[in-house]
Structures are given as structure tokens and as C-alpha cells.
Amino acid sequence: MNTRRNFIRTVGASSALMLLPGTMLPFGYSGWDIPEEWVEAEISKGKIKGMRSAGVNIFKGIPYAGKVSGDRRFRKPGPLASWTGIRDTFELGPPAIQAPRRNEPAPSEDCLFLNVWTPANDDKKRPVMFYSHGGGFVIGSGGSAGQDGANLARNFDVVVVETNHRLGMLGFMYLDEIGGPDYAGSGNMGLLDITEGLKWVNENIHVFGGDPDNVMIFGESGGGAKTSCLYAMPDASPYFNKASIESGPGVRMLTKDMAARNTELVLKEFGLTKNTWKKLLEVPTDEILKVQAKIPFVPPFQEKKHTGGLTEPTVGGFGPVVDGTVLPNHPFDPTAPNISKDKPLMVGWNEDEYTFFAWERKDTEFATLDFWGLQTRLEPQFGADTSKVIETYKKARPEASPADIFVAVSSIVMMGLGSIEIAQRKAKQAGAPVFLYNFGYKSEKLIPGTDYPMGTPHAMDISFKFNNEQPPKDGEPDQPSFFGGGRPERFIASHNMAAYWTGFAKTGIPHATDLPHWPAYNLETRPTMRIDTKCKVIHNRFSQELAMWREIGRLP
Known part of the structure; x- marks a missing residue:
């Protein structure tokens, strides 16, 4: 039998708790997260240790893709290396670059981590609920307390997964027209990160008692708009079966022309041109946040009478781009996406x-x-x-x-x-x-x-x-x-x-x-x-x- 599928070992909490420094609890503990025992599992890149608490196995801060800083900025993630030994996964991973978040690690450019809540690491094929957080396209994380997945897992026998992914300029800076093939899809890197999370689920969720063939994507506010886009994306399509869009109807997204104008605004703020844009790869993240805050938000695009709303495309700010490839069309304009007709x-x-x-x-x-x-x-x-x-x-x-x-x-x-x-x-x-x-x-x-x-x-x-x-x-x-x-x-x-x-x-x-x-x-x-x-x-x-x-x- 598959050793990864069956490798589960628990350790008594009395000995494991002594490993915690003093009385400090790791980032991401909720009121329920008092470890009764540690739980180990083997996934595609190595062994991990989480915790069992009040009937739920909790794994936080699991890396699901590789480097997105340095020469990987604005590009698809680098490969994720395997590790030896057992990796602790009972603390949240760092959220995407933004202002510091309460009870979470310091934000980091390398932010591709996810969290899993499951009733048991067993062979039961539970439905998987894969959540994309809100916060527009510039703030938020998969570790927010209100969206802790333990109660859903505990009370309704499902597996819950939530990711951190790139946001703002680092996640949605459109460079396709000036960056060349290496930067294809740059205006949708945040969405492609989420897709990497879905691929991780497809490969690994059976270890956590989840069914890779029964995955629901859902999200609220900006997470609803992200879900709207995933529902229309060829890259994401093989990895989910149903979707819920909550208070974030992403009917239309930025056009390439609008995204290119946003890029011009950014370059102007940094004193760069289309010929010197690569200096953006060296800009510290705190400077990126300062410029990102300056990019103006204006009323919804009104080339025709759209419904308006916070997820309508705007000139200014950052969000998904209808680039014809990663996001072939507006998610729900002029029709619902045919690629998800049966979902x-x-x-x-x-x-x-x-x-x-x-x-x-x-x-x-x-x-x-x-x-x-x-x-x-x-x-x-x-x-x-x-x-x-x-x-x-x-x-x-x-x-x-x-x-x-x-x-x-x-x-x-x-x-x-x-x-x-x-x-x-x-x-x-x-x-x-x-x-x-x-x-x-x-x-x-x-x-x-x-x-x-x-x-x-x-x-x-x-x-x-x-x-x-x-x-x-x-x-x-x-x-x-x-x-x-x-x-x-x-x-x-x-x-x-x-x-x-x-x-x-x-x-x-x-x-x-x-x-x-x-x-x-x-x-x-x-x-x-x-x-x-x-x-x-x-x-x-x-x-x-x-x-x-x-x-x-x-x-x-």
C-alpha cells in the first residue's frame, strides 16, 4: 500500500509540549488549538508534523510552491525542494507583503504556504473546501481567525484548505508586454499561486482524508472575485468541481490596456521606463508597499453601463487581468464561462x-x-x-x-x-x-x-x-x-x-x-x-x- 497514504504517527502531548519555548504558543493558535497530541503525515515533498486538537488534525504553514522573490519576482514560483526529517507545521506561514497582521508572522515576499484542517488523516474521502481569503487583491491571509477551518472540519466532516498567495503589485503587476516570455501571465500571478495550491491539493489531500476528486472552491469579497476568475481559468479547471462566490462578484476584470496603464503609473512612481523596468526586481518590499498605496483608485470603468461594485475593473490599483491566456475572458461577461459549464x-x-x-x-x-x-x-x-x-x-x-x-x-x-x-x-x-x-x-x-x-x-x-x-x-x-x-x-x-x-x-x-x-x-x-x-x-x-x-x- 502507498506509504504516504498510510504514514500517520501520533506523539503524546505531554512530551511534545516541552518543545515549545516557555509558555509561548505558535502563530495561528485559536481558542481550540490546544494540542492534545502531535500528528505526523508524509506528503509529496517530505514528512510534516501538525497537531490534533478537539477532534481535528491541524497543519499550518505547509509550503505548497517554491521561491517567488529575487529573480522569481513577478514570475511563476520556483520548484519546491523536498526536505529531510520532519517539518513542523503548527505555525502559520508568513502572509503576502502588506502591513503587519495581528497574531500572524511578519509578511514576506516568499509567502506560498497553506493550512489544512481535517477530522482525521485516514482513507476516508471527505469533500475538500478550498477557501481564498478576502481583502481585495492587496491584503489578507489564509490564517485569519474568523475563517479558522476547525469547526467546519469537526462539525461537518469535511477537509478545509486555505492558502497565502501573492497580492498587490507582486501578485498582479502586468509585465507581459515589456517583460518577454519569462513574465508571461505576470498580471495573474496571484491567481496562478492559488492554482498551485489546488494542484497541491490534487496531489496530497488524500493523505489528510480528503477526496481530490471532490473539491469546492469558495471565497468572500476579494476571495469571491478570485473564485470568479478561477472558475474561468483553464489552468485551474482540472482541480475543482464546484464553486461559491460570496459578496465578491467578479463579473469583469482589468483589460490589458487598463493593466498596462497601471504599469505605467508604477514605473513613473519609481522613476523607471519600459526599458529600465527590471530595476523593479531590486526594489525593497517596503518601497513597493509605499508606491502601491499611491496608485489611485478611481470609480468603476464606465465604457458601458456596468453594474459597478467593488470588484468591477478600475484604472488604478491591482487585480486580475484578462490577458487572453491565463484568464482568457472576463469571468462572467458576456456569458458564464463554458469551461465550467458542468460545475x-x-x-x-x-x-x-x-x-x-x-x-x-x-x-x-x-x-x-x-x-x-x-x-x-x-x-x-x-x-x-x-x-x-x-x-x-x-x-x-x-x-x-x-x-x-x-x-x-x-x-x-x-x-x-x-x-x-x-x-x-x-x-x-x-x-x-x-x-x-x-x-x-x-x-x-x-x-x-x-x-x-x-x-x-x-x-x-x-x-x-x-x-x-x-x-x-x-x-x-x-x-x-x-x-x-x-x-x-x-x-x-x-x-x-x-x-x-x-x-x-x-x-x-x-x-x-x-x-x-x-x-x-x-x-x-x-x-x-x-x-x-x-x-x-x-x-x-x-x-x-x-x-x-x-x-x-x-x-x-
Whole structure:
């Protein structure tokens, strides 16, 4: 029998814990990560040691590809060397270059590490849930606490994998036109890193009790946009079977012309030209971050009336490039990608996405708007259509305040219209099913400086779908979650969301015992699952509002 498949050995925690320096715990420990024993496994490049904690085997900081610094900057990773002995994998690997992250190692250019959570390293073929983190395309990591995969593995018998990958300028700097063959695909290195992670899963996940032939990719915000791109990428296609795009509808990405203009901005900032660009290979990463922060972000590209939203292409900033090769076309424009026609898809958004950005940007003004102020606030975005937008929402939601309407309009434009556009185009393709959702559990926490509750903000779904909204352990007080608030009902909503997600991972159909049947989206009844403490299918939700968005050209 395959020795890698069966090489598992455990060591008592009493002796292993003495190896830890003092009372310090390694980077990446969560409240559950108290090692009861060490667990060893053999993967393609050598033996690794992780930990077993509360019924889950946890391996953190596993290298999945080689060097991306020095002469490998802006290029595909170098080969990953095998190692001798046993490599410790109970600390997070360094995240991509960005500002320092709390409870994580210092960011590093060489950042290609991943984390695995599994109920057991055995021969059971569990579904694999492969997550791409959010943070746009410039921040984030696979070690963020809210997306810890232990509860999904423990409570739903799945294997969870999360990667670090290149971000910002180092992950998405388009050099194809000036760098030559060695830099082909440079505008999509961050995506190609994720693809290397998927290849690693295909080769190694059986060692962790996972099924390499049953892999779900999913991600939130920037991770949703990354997932949109992976869904359309030939390089990634062989390595996953289904996908979920969450509050990050990547309908369109940067064109080559737009990416080339971004590159010109970068070169100008560094005082370089197309002939001297290779000096970028010598620039320290702290200088890269300084210049990266200067690259302007402008409103969404408006060559035609797109839906807008945070994942629409912009001139300025960094993100995936429709280069005709790595990313052959826009992910969902003008159609859903044929390469994934037979792969089931989930897509959706949170009902109150904007309140996160109000919190982040310290926007308290929106909460005190009257209807005149609402008109003034929306006009820069909607121009002559502003009155139509407001009147439609007033009619559809007669009890809504101006602040409520501002949040609803901002939220659906940011994440909702693109999600619906994806669902429509996937349904029209008449291949594998697509399932549309709204996450609607309401947090009672107030936006600082206002009396306005967070509701269901952007990113709140992360801790819910990872089943990390959990009752306190015996004798411990319940600690309110960062966005989710302190009501115990949140535990039910978290279980419901995680149950649907893991059901989808297992079969390609979101389902769970004792939860309502979730029908596939279609262009006649347009069913949407609203996820809360009680889940409900709503047909043709937001019909009045969507008719207006179509009328003014914001939705096909």
C-alpha cells in the first residue's frame, strides 16, 4: 500500500509540549488549538508534523510552491525542494507583503504556504473546501481567525484548505508586454499561486482524508472575485468541481490596456521606463508597499453601463487581468464561462453590505440623512437617474428611512447586482445548476458614532459560514463576536449557513437536514434562499428594484 497514504504517527502531548519555548504558543493558535497530541503525515515533498486538537488534525504553514522573490519576482514560483526529517507545521506561514497582521508572522515576499484542517488523516474521502481569503487583491491571509477551518472540519466532516498567495503589485503587476516570455501571465500571478495550491491539493489531500476528486472552491469579497476568475481559468479547471462566490462578484476584470496603464503609473512612481523596468526586481518590499498605496483608485470603468461594485475593473490599483491566456475572458461577461459549464455554482451577498464600509470609513453622516440629503448623496453615482432610484425604493419599502434606502441601494450596487448577473448568466447557460442566496441575520451592534445597527454587513458571513459563531464552553461567558453581536440566535444562523455550504461541498447541491429545500435559480421564478435563524426561499426577490436597475442599464 502507498506509504504516504498510510504514514500517520501520533506523539503524546505531554512530551511534545516541552518543545515549545516557555509558555509561548505558535502563530495561528485559536481558542481550540490546544494540542492534545502531535500528528505526523508524509506528503509529496517530505514528512510534516501538525497537531490534533478537539477532534481535528491541524497543519499550518505547509509550503505548497517554491521561491517567488529575487529573480522569481513577478514570475511563476520556483520548484519546491523536498526536505529531510520532519517539518513542523503548527505555525502559520508568513502572509503576502502588506502591513503587519495581528497574531500572524511578519509578511514576506516568499509567502506560498497553506493550512489544512481535517477530522482525521485516514482513507476516508471527505469533500475538500478550498477557501481564498478576502481583502481585495492587496491584503489578507489564509490564517485569519474568523475563517479558522476547525469547526467546519469537526462539525461537518469535511477537509478545509486555505492558502497565502501573492497580492498587490507582486501578485498582479502586468509585465507581459515589456517583460518577454519569462513574465508571461505576470498580471495573474496571484491567481496562478492559488492554482498551485489546488494542484497541491490534487496531489496530497488524500493523505489528510480528503477526496481530490471532490473539491469546492469558495471565497468572500476579494476571495469571491478570485473564485470568479478561477472558475474561468483553464489552468485551474482540472482541480475543482464546484464553486461559491460570496459578496465578491467578479463579473469583469482589468483589460490589458487598463493593466498596462497601471504599469505605467508604477514605473513613473519609481522613476523607471519600459526599458529600465527590471530595476523593479531590486526594489525593497517596503518601497513597493509605499508606491502601491499611491496608485489611485478611481470609480468603476464606465465604457458601458456596468453594474459597478467593488470588484468591477478600475484604472488604478491591482487585480486580475484578462490577458487572453491565463484568464482568457472576463469571468462572467458576456456569458458564464463554458469551461465550467458542468460545475455547480453558488453566488450571493449580504443584505446590508454597506454598513461594513460605513464602519471602516467612519461614515456616520448616512445615518442622519433626510430624503433631500439622500438625493444629494446618491447623485454623484446615479446622476439623472437618482430620483428614479429613490422613488423606486420608497415605493418598494414604504417603511424604510432615508438611511435604510441608502444602505439598501449601496449594498445591492456593491455586491448584489453583480451576483444576480452571474446567476442569470449561469442559469441561461443551461449546464450545472446555480444557487442564489442572501445572508440576512441581523447583528444588533451599532455602527460607532450612530444609533444605526450593523445588520448584515460585508464580511460578517465569514465567521457564520465557517461555523465559528459558537456557544461558550461550559462555565465561560458568551463573548459577542466582532460583527455578529451577542444574541444567542447567531449560533443557529451560523449552523444553518455552514450546513448549506458543507452540503454543497459534498454533493453540488446546498442541502441540510431540517432546513428548507433550496431550488436552483432559474429565469422564470428566480428563487433566492434567504439565510437566517429560519431560512426561506423567496421567489423573484427585489422585483421592483431590479426592474428599475434593468431599466437604467445597471443590470442586464
